[in-house]
Amino acid sequence: MSRAPSVREGELVADGRQRNSEYTNLGHIDTALFRSAFAKFAAGFLVSYALYVEIMRENAYLSQTVGVQEVQRVVDTGLYGVVRHPMYSATVCLFLSMPVVLGSLSSFVIMLVYLPIIAKRIRNEEAVLSRDLEGYPEYLERVRWRLFPHVW
Numbered sequence: 001m002s003r004a005p006s007v008r009e010g011e012l013v014a015d016g017r018q019r020n021s022e023y024t025n026l027g028h029i030d031t032a033l034f035r036s037a038f039a040k041f042a043a044g045f046l047v048s049y050a051l052y053v054e055i056m057r058e059n060a061y062l063s064q065t066v067g068v069q070e071v072q073r074v075v076d077t078g079l080y081g082v083v084r085h086p087m088y089s090a091t092v093c094l095f096l097s098m099p100v101v102l103g104s105l106s107s108f109v110i111m112l113v114y115l116p117i118i119a120k121r122i123r124n125e126e127a128v129l130s131r132d133l134e135g136y137p138e139y140l141e142r143v144r145w146r147l148f149p150h151v152w
Helices: 031-058 086-102 105-132 136-142
Strands: 022-024 027-029
Touching: 031 086, 086 105, 105 136
Parallel strands: none
Antiparallel strands: 022 027
16 A cells, blocks of 8 residues: 655645645645634634533523423523523534534535524423413513524
8 A cells, every 4th residue: 555645834846836735645634724624613612612601600590401490580681681592502603613614515414404403492492481480471572582683
């Protein structure tokens, strides 16, 4: 098995042009594209993570299952005063960054499958909270947007 010759970033190749990428036995890696994609992902991840931290600080009632705890009250401050489901907003932002970073159509298709699933969960959650949590119907009237202001 022969190995592909290695051309390092900045070296001149046979046609005399300077190459801003690296060829290895793993294939062609465009370093500028990789750095750009990594920076986008890192920024998206850090923003999403910061949103998660803020949301967890603001809402002590977060749970994996939809329900109302005994002493639960409506949280309508901070991010919850802007959108009703900031945790899902952060998740959508993180998942939306993946297809952009990867430049992958299949990742985009997966994202398209995720959106109706999260929309159904949001509708179910709002129905349960409207029925079982005092003050939630009024909160729905005060905070119009579910995920993103002026979008949904």
